[in-house]
Amino acid sequence: MPSISDSSASPSLGAFLRDHRERIAPAAVGLSAGGRRRTPGLRREELAQLAGLSPTWLTWAEQGRDVALSADALARLANALRLTVAERRYLFELAGRRDPSQPPQPDAVPAELLAAVDAVRHPAYLLDRQWTALAANAAARSLLAGWLDRRATERNLLRFMFLNPTARGLVPDWPDRAARLVAEFRAHSAGHVAAPPTSDHVASLCSASPEFARLWSSQDVLARDGGRRLFNHPVRGPLAYDQITLAPTTAPGALLVMLLPVT
DSSP: OOOOOSEEOOHHHHHHHHHHHTTSOGGGGTOOOOSOOSSSSOOHHHHHHHHTOOHHHHHHHHTTOSOEEOHHHHHHHHHHTTOOHHHHHHHHHHTTOOOTTSOOOOOOOOHHHHHHGGGOSSOEEEEOTTOBEEEEOHHHHHHTTTTTSTTOSOOBHHHHHHHOHHHHHHOTTHHHHHHHHHHHHHHHHTTTTTSTTHHHHHHHHHHHOHHHHHHHTTOOOOOOOOEEEEEEETTTEEEEEEEEEEOOTTSTTOEEEEEEEOO
């Protein structure tokens, strides 16, 4: 059995483990469904066996009790749960452990990065850890009026998406985009979601938006890695872009988002 020293479990980590354990069909990992099951997915003892961990320890971890976690134990859980890259990263961040496959990063946002956004020809903006816009170029301000234009009073992407009616008119596939946005934010914020200001940010959104609260409770995790983005611009009409999202190595927690027109 691997060492389970160092970082401690938490209620958020426990909820994540439980949710993803219940998503795995026994047959998918070579187990028989057997008799009647009270819950979907794997039993705790089955996951513990697959990961080479103690069933009691796994029970305590899912309950958010004060048990310790090592990087080795986390890796075994990630493999047994068949987590995606984004989900694996989220698991390690919830546990307060660095994934050995991820290099260390400095934690400063240089002023040069804020200014560099204007050098991009197409719409581009820079987000902080809570997804508040730190900078946006003229093309982004024109495209995302109501959020990034100079008249906007709310610079946070999530608050704009869920609390500003303008967003539903601007984004034609709003339900799908909103769900994806929350899953992406969960992945991005895992390492700091339990502490202010991110915890206060999430609590405020859950209180103000039932839709955000429902999506936040789903435990879905997705990497913010881009893809096709559609907009209904009030002046220019339907527009399509391919989104590219970069994590600057000089600014951990920040995201540089660029939208390239589809030709």
